[in-house]
Amino acid sequence: MIHLPAVPRGPLRAISSRLGLAVALIVVIVFVIYIDRNGYRDVNNDGLSLLDCFYYAVVTLSTTGYGDITPVSESARLINIVVITPARVLFLIILVGTTLEVLTDQYRTNLRLQGWRKRVKNHVIVCGYGTKGRAAVSTLLENGFDKSHVVVVESDRTALRQATSDGLVAVEGSATRSGVLMEARVQEAKAVIIATDSDDASVLVTLTVRQLTAGKVSIIAAAREAENAPLLRQSGAHHVIVSSATAGRLLGLSTTAPPLIEVVEDLLTPGQGMALAMRSARRDEVGSSPRELNELVIALFRRGKVLSLADPEGTNIQTGDMIVYVRDDRPESIPAMP
Structure with a gap:
């Protein structure tokens, strides 16, 4: 089951929109009646004024029907059959729409799902929306990734509600199941981030993703234990982050070198x-040393390999290189958008 992000809509806005639709429908019916006003008979036999048209439209649409104004010509009766009667039903649906809220919500959800399925492509699937999954999504968004191109796969209902409240599309179910990943459009994804709670689940998800995508989608997996990292790589993960080892190194640094x-x-x-x-090397930078750039460059990424500046191959920038650098990320240093 796919859960789309909730669209915030207050009660005042909902009532106002329905009232606006009801008034608009009345105006349309008044216009139709006024054009063919000669086809109606009033008890006073003095013809229909604009006020009479409003009166007839309101009492007819509300099914009150006093009978003091009646259609007598064939055209007026045809309009009543073709236009006013369907409008009466629509008017009642608008006013009594609360009882049909579930149906209308389901219809709107289906339309949104159809639109989402048509648009989703080159997205990132995050399997697991716990601490690691939320941090991964937060980093994606902070680096300019569009929220509409992030899909969460999660079986926990609390985490699902958290994901949708964060404005993300969430697919309910286990990421180890191929049907769930197919719902998330894994074959059209750009990358899959595996942030499950156990290494066993991470291996199963990795194998399932590789089977469905034939290795065409980048797989980034988190492992709790370092001994499981080779198994994840053999299963098809392109990058493996060992959380326990990384945490241990940070703990060691905090003890021996706190700064x-x-x-x-x-x-x-x-x-x-x-x-x-990280950014792509510009054409005017090709051939120059990374140390000559304005940014504080710490490494180059070339043909799938990270090159240190101390490496002989990393002394000059080549075409196609990705430059890894440290940027100033303070809010006041970020230029305002025009």
């Missing part, structure tokens, strides 16, 4: 000062 842990936290925390970033 270093502050630097690492600054780099990983957006909006605090420094942040890791």
Whole structure:
């Protein structure tokens, strides 16, 4: 089951929209009656004024029907059959729409689902919306990734509600099941982030994704234990993040070199000062040294390999290189959008 992000809509807005539709429908019916007003008979036999048309439209649409104004000509009766009677039903649906709210919501949801299925492409699927999954999504959004191109796969109802309240599309079910991943359009995805609670589940999800996509989708998996990282890579994961080992190294740094842990936290925390970033090398930078750039370059990424600036191959920038650098991420340093 696919859960689309909730569309915030207050009760006043809902009532106002329905009232507006009811008034608009009355105006349309008044216009139709006024054009063919000679085809109606009034008890006073003095013809229909604009006020009479409003009166007839209101009492007819509300099914009150006093009978003091009646259609007598063939055209007026035809209009009553073709236009006013369907409008009467529509008018009642608008006014008594609360009883049909479930049906209308389901219809709107189906339309939104159809639209989403047509638009979704090159998206990122996040399997698991726990601490790791939320942090991964937060990082994607902070780096400019469109929220509409993030899909969460989660079986926990609480995490699902959290994902939809965060404005994300969520697919309910286990990511180990191929049918659930197909609902998330895994074959058209750009990447799959696996942030499950256990390494066993991560391996199963990795195998399932690789089977469905034939290795064409980038798979990034988190492992609790370092000994399971090779197994995840053999299962098809392109990148494996070992959470326990990473946490252990950070704990060690905080003990032996406390300032270093502050630097690492600054780099990983957006909006605090420094942040890791990556961009493509520009044409005018090809052939020059990374140390000559204005940014603080720390590495180059070339043909799937990370090159340190101390590496002989990393002394010059080549066409197609990705430049990894440290940027100033303080809010005041970010230029305002025009």
